[in-house]
Amino acid sequence: MVADKSRSEQRDILGRAPSLADTLALRLRDEISSGRLQAGERLPTEQQLALTYGVSRPIVREAVGRLKHDGLVLSRQGAGAFVAEPGSSSVFRLDVADFSDKAELRHIVELLMAVEASATEHTAERHSEADLATIRTRLDAMQAAIDRGESGVDEDVAFHRAIIDATGNPFFRDLSEFLDRRVRNFIRTARANTARLAGMAQMVQGEHQAIFEAIVARDPQKARMAAETHLKNAAARLALYLGR
Amino acid sequence: MVADKSRSEQRDILGRAPSLADTLALRLRDEISSGRLQAGERLPTEQQLALTYGVSRPIVREAVGRLKHDGLVLSRQGAGAFVAEPGSSSVFRLDVADFSDKAELRHIVELLMAVEASATEHTAERHSEADLATIRTRLDAMQAAIDRGESGVDEDVAFHRAIIDATGNPFFRDLSEFLDRRVRNFIRTARANTARLAGMAQMVQGEHQAIFEAIVARDPQKARMAAETHLKNAAARLALYLGR
DNA sequence: AAAACTCCACTTGTCAGGCAACTTGGTTAT
DNA sequence: ATAACCAAGTTGCCTGACAAGTGGAGTTTT
CATH class of the missing domain: 1.10.10.10 (Winged helix-like DNA-binding domain superfamily/Winged helix DNA-binding domain)
Structure with missing residues (x-):
């Protein structure tokens, strides 16, 4: 059969x-x-x-x-x-089952970068004072974690999430959350050695600071570029971390 | 029950x-x-x-x-x-069933813009001669359609699609195709009066030309900005078209 | 007494057969 | 010729049943 x-x-x-x-x-x-x-x-x-x-x-x-x-x-x-007609469907399905291919990881990261960078740009363009306060709180929490000698990954995630939430676009939120989780999940399963990343926390924080300042200044261009730089560096750190 | x-x-x-x-x-x-x-x-x-x-x-x-x-x-x-643990799932599901809300349409368009702009940037960064040839063919086809007095919507779609395909990232391709279809589907159901758009075809083509030139010049920044301008104009045309 | 083993109730995976609601196309009656 | 009608086919749903796998209780062994 x-x-x-x-x-x-x-x-x-x-x-x-x-x-x-x-x-x-x-x-x-x-x-x-x-x-x-x-x-x-x-x-x-x-x-x-x-x-x-x-x-x-x-x-x-x-x-x-x-x-x-x-x-x-x-x-x-x-x-x-x-x-059904190929365009009539109202549901989009993304299945990232296998990270077997290195290329697939790269594609995911690219998409994540696209969403995050655009979201950061949007937030710089139109944010409320409340949004700004939340983002600032997250930024400070990250610094506090670093000062305590922690890696601050959770605070890192929270910072980015606050920026994306400020766009008010649920698709940005859901998609970036999903992609981010997939990437982190991959990192965790690939090799569980976060010690090397801890030393880079302050460097990450500096990039966060740049993003935050661009948002405060309501400068979308600068915010996008800061976010792109940050994400590219993150990808580079990831490559280093995976020992490629 | x-x-x-x-x-x-x-x-x-x-x-x-x-x-x-x-x-x-x-x-x-x-x-x-x-x-x-x-x-x-x-x-x-x-x-x-x-x-x-x-x-x-x-x-x-x-x-x-x-x-x-x-x-x-x-x-x-x-x-x-x-x-399941939220994050262990390898599938992402996007359901855009109801365009009842104007906000939802805006969110979709925003996401589409993010993907398209980033894809255009990527293509400018790294494209083969074959990619370029395909894109050029699509651009010419669009011009030919305009010269024939047609609206050239199909050629328009094909042009963008060629740029996105050149990234080699299937997620960009699938996602943008889905979002694009949803938006066009909405336009079609909202009001079926494409006559007004026909006059704008040459304007659209001018923006396409700018994108193409930036890609040829391998200037990612300029390509992104050209794509963003194009998409923002498209959104503006859409708003006008819907008579808001 | 603690560990290993065995058995059994429970749960999911699958199958078979059947009835109700609905669609479709042909047939019949007007 | 047109309209009403009917019957076969199809999906939607149900009942009942058995196989395969899990987990814990009870039993045996060490």
């Missing part, structure tokens, strides 16, 4: 075989993205799918349900399920 | 009630994001959920399956389903 073969091949992180619905969903997704199933075309009936892939109908329903959830197909009771 | 009540209240675009699994998934998602279900905590068993919400177990499975798909919960056969 086709489904069984792919199951025994691919296994997840815990060494467990992915569910039948997962593999089937992946298969159907591939059928669509490869163009074997054109937009507007009707999918085979659930019974046919069940028969072809050697699974039960509930499994088929679960798999198709996921595609519906992701906006790839639309179903009408009594009529069938149809491949 | 609780589920039935919410079904009759919320209806989708076509006036059809959302599926039971959808409403249940939404409910559980809410339970998690609100913090009523803490990270690491075990979800009620499928049978309990089925009983509480008055649906059958397959429906519960479908709903929970979606949360698993989105990385919000992890399940272990025999043990149960557990709320």
Whole structure:
């Protein structure tokens, strides 16, 4: 049976075989993205799918349900399920499952830099006094952490987060939070040696200071450039830290 | 029954009630994001959920399956389903279902601008001759369309797409394509009067020319600024076009 | 008494069969 | 010819059941 073969091949992180619905969903997704199933075309009936892939109908329903959830197909009771127009979907899905490729990490970091830099620019352009107060508090907290001899990573994150929150754009917030977490997660799993980074904290703080001053001055250009410099340096530190 | 009540209240675009699994998934998602279900905590068993919400177990499975798909919960056969740590998830989901709010459109446009501007900057920094040739072809195609008296929207999209593809970053490509489609989709549904835009095509082309020249000159700063100017003008044209 | 082992209740994963609601196309009646 | 109608096909949902895996309680062994 086709489904069984792919199951025994691919296994997840815990060494467990992915569910039948997962593999089937992946298969159907591939059928669509490869163009074997054109937009507007009707999918085979659930019974046919069940028969072809050697699974039960509930499994088929679960798999198709996921595609519906992701906006790839639309179903009408009594009529069938149809491949959605590629632009009609209202949901965007970003799956960064495997950092196996070094290139993927770089792509993620690039996107993160784009979002953060733009957000910093926006905040410099239009921030309230309350925003500024919050950012200043975070900056001071970072300094306090450094003075205590800590690495101050949490305070670092909080500082950037305050700047991004000030934009009032939830997409900036959610996306940068996700990307940031992915990168930090990668760092942690790659090598758990934060000691070397501690010495760089004051250097980081200096860059933070520059960003903050540009925001206070309401100078978007300067804020962007300061943020870009900071992020590029962070990437360089990351490379150093990973011992490349 | 609780589920039935919410079904009759919320209806989708076509006036059809959302599926039971959808409403249940939404409910559980809410339970998690609100913090009523803490990270690491075990979800009620499928049978309990089925009983509480008055649906059958397959429906519960479908709903929970979606949360698993989105990385919000992890399940272990025999043990149960557990709320995932926020940050362990490798999938990011962006749902731009409703443009009901004007603010949401602005947020989308802001994110699109951030991605496009950064991508343009990257391309100026590092592009091959082949990339350049493609971009030039698209630029010429746009001019040809204008000369034919057409609006050239397709050629416009293709031009930007070529620049973004040149970054070699699939996230830039996918995200900007999605956002662009959403915005254009909104424009189309809001008012289908492209006649007014046709006269602006030559103005758009002038901005494209500036972007292209900055890329050729390998001047990232200038490329970014040209792209930002272009996008801001586009947003302004959009506002004018919508008759705000 | 502590550790290891065994067994069993419980939970998720999957299957089978069936009924209700809806769509569609052809058929029949007007 | 047109309209009403009907029947087959399809999705939405349910019940009941078994297999596979987990975890703890009870039992045995050291």
